[in-house]
Amino acid sequence: MKAAVALLLLLAAPAFAQVPERIIQRELQTSQAYDTLSYLTDMIGPRLSGSRGAAAAVAWTTARFRAWGIPVTNERVMVPHWVRGREEGSLVSHMNQKIVLTALGGSVATPAAGITAEVVEVGSFDELKTLGTKVKGKIVFFNNPMDMELVRSHRAFEAYGKAVAFRSAGPSRAAEYGAKAVVIRSVGSASLRTPHTGSLRYDGKQPKIPAAAMTAEDAMLVHRLLQRGERVRMRLLLTPRELPDVPSANVVAEWRGSEKPEEIVLIGAHLDSWDLGTGAIDDGSGVAMVMETMRLLQEMNLRPRRTIRAVLFMNEENGLRGGRAYFDKHKNEKHVAAIETDAGAAAPIGFTTTLKGDALVALEARTGALAAVGAHRFETTAETGADTSPLVEAGVPGFGLVPEPLHYFDYHHTPADTLDKVDRGELAQDTAAIAALAWVLADAP
């Protein structure tokens, strides 16, 4: 709160020069963001924490900053090292039909022979509670599609939030009543028999049971069979392993301020990705925007009053170790704002922010330049990003880039999160929006 008031005072100062406009124009003309993203996704590929890809991404992004003449450090973070194994599902009761599924991140393995059990469908935690120990020894199937009305109304993140509760908490909730395993309907807004992975969160008080996400098609099949009155028995085999933690790093690059270098505007994205795709929209594009912002400032030789610090966080997807480690190390520094970009690379429509009231009005008065890329809408929300959430909870004003969310969850956490889903021009617009906002925040008198 105090930080917000400080920011308000800053923003009440006289108008700035035309730098934001110049930043946006230059980025749209000379963007290298897509080239950065290409290297990250094509040459390095998937970057799950602890993997060879994640280590290569730390090394390569660090080398890029250095090559651009931007001071950069690696800040050590110990990260989980979960490795996906075989994943097989079939309906032993129905012609052994294959069920396409993927282990939820963090899931324990099934026994080596797999689990074969009856499937019980539930649509809510209330329904699970009502069934109670009737699910004992069974596979609990959480069948919760994303609300496509919300998705089509550009509120895809809201729809995601509702459905994802079953992915996060479902396994332990079902374990509480003695379930042997959990399968969920993939949380996504499109499917061509496409599984969507993502983390589960085991509750320490319950036994850990294996959990997987079926594709929408497979979830609909099981649902229809149950609706027919069929007894459905599924075989599930998952062989993931949780290996010992591995040292990794947040990549931190700085563009020092000319007048108040100790005051920091953070721009952040996460360097790790899920293992199924190459993490182009989640969050390679965010990484590219953050790196490109720094390159652009360097190229334009623009030195703001405050420091702009780029942080490429490690382990957003399955642990948030990077976000927490950054906070632990840097919480006593003065962060003026934290801008996070982790919502894809479609054309920007604005930012979420924890600012509201006069502070927001004052900011809006200073950020008219964002209209050039359609990114001038600010929406006040409680959360603006996962990696920066410890900072924001501590009172730092938060900002989150909002690319058009309509198709984000078509690809999110799937094998289809690949470079071809990103448009070069839209990525440049996103970058321009972040660079301009960061400049406005960092250069306010």
Next chain:
Amino acid sequence: MKAAVALLLLLAAPAFAQVPERIIQRELQTSQAYDTLSYLTDMIGPRLSGSRGAAAAVAWTTARFRAWGIPVTNERVMVPHWVRGREEGSLVSHMNQKIVLTALGGSVATPAAGITAEVVEVGSFDELKTLGTKVKGKIVFFNNPMDMELVRSHRAFEAYGKAVAFRSAGPSRAAEYGAKAVVIRSVGSASLRTPHTGSLRYDGKQPKIPAAAMTAEDAMLVHRLLQRGERVRMRLLLTPRELPDVPSANVVAEWRGSEKPEEIVLIGAHLDSWDLGTGAIDDGSGVAMVMETMRLLQEMNLRPRRTIRAVLFMNEENGLRGGRAYFDKHKNEKHVAAIETDAGAAAPIGFTTTLKGDALVALEARTGALAAVGAHRFETTAETGADTSPLVEAGVPGFGLVPEPLHYFDYHHTPADTLDKVDRGELAQDTAAIAALAWVLADAP
């Protein structure tokens, strides 16, 4: 040709009663086509020739006809029994990135250790020829996307025909110059990292080399890496097996004509499907239309002058053994027309037909009722379906149902060819169109 003239004479006769209109109305009101399709896809599932699913489909469809009181027989056909095995691809030159691919139907296996070789991309057979023995020992990559302009212009089958040439003939053409294996870009109009399988055709004069279809995303990745000037080495492991031929059957049901039972209007679809999905659009929906047409005629107690014969062909996908066996057995019977439905289950827009000129004009005058379901457009083409092609080549007038083709190749031959892609109402419209056309052709004086 003679048959076409005969049909022309028939159709020149006075107007029929309003039966086609009644057929269409009744089907739209009471269709059970979707229920038939549901059973076939959900309870039986994939139906590749030689598989347990194919055998179950023969038994179940036969039993259904019998339960409906429609005379039915099984006509034995020996079919190939190709079984997909493991299929793995990775870029050993690039972080071992996984390449999502699927074996082409009929492909031989790689050696047990897989094939690891450099990838050479070609865009045409001419380009392959120019490279010549430079592809020796390499993996040839045919990178031929479907022409999406054609797809969007409702000419998806034309686009398919162009791209599929590389799937069919590519492996042997590459083998001629010493290639070790072939990978193609999946022939399809959509992808969420979705592989599209389908048959290859080995040329007996060349060594058989393994072949697989990469997803569009993987094809684009390999293309981009090569464009960067990278040397791309891929590991390919395929373990399909060609087992001995298996006895199977065409399912043949008859609704005998009242006046000229020896004259036959054939309505056909194929009972086998690829193994990746459950063959809902290819061609479970066709099977459902054909079966439902027979059920409807029985329920309405409508007896046309000629016989309507339903044929559920076995092995359209990887051999056409059923279509050929039917022709061998029945070629001396008098087929007045052959209607095939193997183009999905979207809303109908009409029929392709080998009829033209006056014969077609005369038919159009008799089939105005089809406008009620938007299926009144006839387009003259040389081919109207694979299973009935031997009949049509022998001069029988051919007809092919044309559902709107825009999204057909999004799902075709993929794991995503599942029941949820079919709309109950549209399937009823397709069925109504076939039933009405069959009636008009069978009841002409």
